[in-house]
Structures are given as structure tokens and as C-alpha cells.
Amino acid sequence: MSVARQQVLQRALRVLKSRGVQDLRGCAHGLRVWNSKLRKEPCLTVFVKEKRDMGELPWRQRLGSKLKVGRKFYPLDILPVGEIHFEALPLGEELAVEGASGTTTGYFHDAQNRLIGLSCAHVLWGGHQQQQPMPGSDVYSEQPAGGRARLGSTTDMGENLPGSDPGGANLGYTDCASFAVAVNMLDAVMLTKRLGILTGTDVQLYALQTATVIGVGAISGQVTGTIHAVGGSIDGDFAPSVDFIIYGHSLTREGDSGMLWRLKDDFLGWKANTAVGIHMGGNSTETQPATVAVGMFIKRAMDLVGATELYSV
Numbered sequence: 001m002s003v004a005r006q007q008v009l010q011r012a013l014r015v016l017k018s019r020g021v022q023d024l025r026g027c028a029h030g031l032r033v034w035n036s037k038l039r040k041e042p043c044l045t046v047f048v049k050e051k052r053d054m055g056e057l058p059w060r061q062r063l064g065s066k067l068k069v070g071r072k073f074y075p076l077d078i079l080p081v082g083e084i085h086f087e088a089l090p091l092g093e094e095l096a097v098e099g100a101s102g103t104t105t106g107y108f109h110d111a112q113n114r115l116i117g118l119s120c121a122h123v124l125w126g127g128h129q130q131q132q133p134m135p136g137s138d139v140y141s142e143q144p145a146g147g148r149a150r151l152g153s154t155t156d157m158g159e160n161l162p163g164s165d166p167g168g169a170n171l172g173y174t175d176c177a178s179f180a181v182a183v184n185m186l187d188a189v190m191l192t193k194r195l196g197i198l199t200g201t202d203v204q205l206y207a208l209q210t211a212t213v214i215g216v217g218a219i220s221g222q223v224t225g226t227i228h229a230v231g232g233s234i235d236g237d238f239a240p241s242v243d244f245i246i247y248g249h250s251l252t253r254e255g256d257s258g259m260l261w262r263l264k265d266d267f268l269g270w271k272a273n274t275a276v277g278i279h280m281g282g283n284s285t286e287t288q289p290a291t292v293a294v295g296m297f298i299k300r301a302m303d304l305v306g307a308t309e310l311y312s313v
């Protein structure tokens with residue numbers, strides 16, 4: 001994200017906090033949502049736990065259609081998201097070994113020609129960890145016929161970051177990691193296609209707003225959403241691995257973390273099926289799928305673990 005755009009978000013957050021806005025979850029350069037549909041109207045999107053009627057709020061907490069940040073007024077939209085959380089199962093059990101039998105993730109070969117899988121750190125380490133885990137632990141995969149099998153062991157983890165946010169998305173490290181597929185499991189991970197990798201300048205990446213993306217999760221199967229915002233102000237739940245935010249009526253569920261988001265169609269020069277990023281979490285509940293999901297750009301994740309090419313099963 002450009003420095004100027006990031007500064008706008010940081011200032012906007014300071015304004016919102018100074019006004020005592022309740023249950024603030026984050027802020028991003030997004031698109032207006034009207035009647036549960038994304039419109040092509042750029043705005044500052046304020047994410048809150050729940051949206052309340054104006055009459056229920058003290059005067060200072062009431063937000064209108066615009067927000068003054070510095071000397072400028074920005075169009076404003078308020079989007080209730082409930083609780084954004086990791087959508088992982090314990091011990092990485094959602095990882096796939098046979099195509100759509102689990103979460104479809106990306107794979108690459110390292111310098112030793114080992115087959116390496118790309119996923120989230122919180123997936124490989126079984127949920128909320130308050131310290132960066134070390135490489136070398138076993139990774140297990142749930143089997144279609146039931147039971148678990150050892151898929152391999154962890155290799156590289158994301159970079160260390162200061163601080164942590166229990167229950168939120170800041171665990172103290174960027175939320176990506178890789179695992180080496182065990183020799184006895186290589187036949188089960190049949191790579192069928194090389195994926196294009198989404199790259200671009202800040203301006204190009206912001207143009208992704210309104211792009212339709214798809215993914216295959218272990219729990220949800222194939223899901224479809226629309227990129228709502230690129231970048232975001234790091235606060236609470238939106239931290240610090242979040243590069244993009246997806247909006248949709250029925251997105252992901254607990255157990256879908258680590259899947260690849262891919263472009264559904266050709267979009268502004270990028271080809272259909274280009275890998276966009278890794279899914280990390282959403283606002284799903286025990287009974288409802290997420291309507292808002294967050295992810296990390298694939299190029300950033302690949303750079304963190306030393307990958308140069310990407311394949312899928």
C-alpha cells in the first residue's frame with residue numbers, strides 16, 4: 001500500500017477512536033455496499049462488530065456518509081462483520097492430499113527438489129499461537145475415508161512481528177508457512193497445473209477491487225467472492241498479514257484457512273485461475289458461512305518462504 005493511502009487510514013482510525021466508535025474492527029479503502037451488493041463507489045470502509053441505529057449512539061459516535069480526515073472529507077461506509085477469526089481446524093487437519101478432498105493449497109519445489117506446500121502458520125500449528133512456532137514439527141492431513149495421515153513436516157515460517165493480539169489476527173508473526181511433503185505421500189499430491197502468480201504495483205493491485213475470486217476449502221468446497229478492499233489499517237482483527245478483503249454472501253467456514261484464492265475470470269490483463277493469495281480467516285459462525293474474508297497476497301507469501309513457482313493439484 002502506498003504511504004499516502006496508509007496514512008489516510010491511520011489518521012481515519014485515530015479520528016474514529018477519538019470519537020469513541022464502539023466495536024471498531026478496522027478500516028480500509030473499500031467499495032460501498034448497498035443492499036448486500038458491492039457497488040463501484042470508492043469509499044473509506046469502517047468495519048465494526050455490529051451496526052447500531054443512530055438514535056442508540058451518543059452524538060460523538062454517530063457517523064454519517066462522510067468522514068473528515070485532515071482537511072478532506074471522504075465518502076464513508078460502515079460494514080458490520082461480527083468477529084473476524086482464523087478458520088482453522090486443530091493440527092492442520094484441513095490440509096489436502098487429494099485435490100478437492102481438502103483445502104486446495106499451492107505447492108512448489110525447493111532447492112533440494114523437495115515438494116513444499118504453502119499454507120497459513122495458524123493452520124500448520126493448530127490455531128492460536130502466541131509465539132512463532134519453530135520448523136520441524138509434523139503436519140497431519142484428514143483423510144477422505146476418515147482418520148489422519150502424516151503429510152510431512154513444517155519448514156519455513158513467516159517473519160517475526162512485534163506484539164500479539166489474542167483472538168485476533170496478529171499472532172506476532174505473518175500468517176504463512178510451508179511444509180515438506182513426506183516421501184510416502186508424494187503419490188497422493190499429484191500436481192496438475194502451474195499457476196500464474198498475481199503481481200503488480202500498488203495502483204494495479206488496487207484495481208483488483210470488484211474482481212471475482214474462487215477457492216476450494218476443505219469444509220466449504222468451492223466458494224466465490226468479490227475483492228472488496230486492498231490493504232487495510234492494521235487494528236485488532238485486521239493485522240498484520242491482511243493484504244486484501246473479500247465480500248460475498250456465502251464464503252468460507254471453520255477449516256478453510258490456507259486455501260488459494262484464484263481469479264475466476266480474466267481481469268485487467270491477469271488471466272483466469274491466476275493465484276491471488278492465501279485465505280486466512282473470516283467472520284463465519286457455527287451456523288453461518290463468512291460474508292467477509294481476509295487474505296495475504298500470494299507473492300508476499302511466496303517471498304517469505306522462498307518460492308518462485310506455484311502449482312496446484
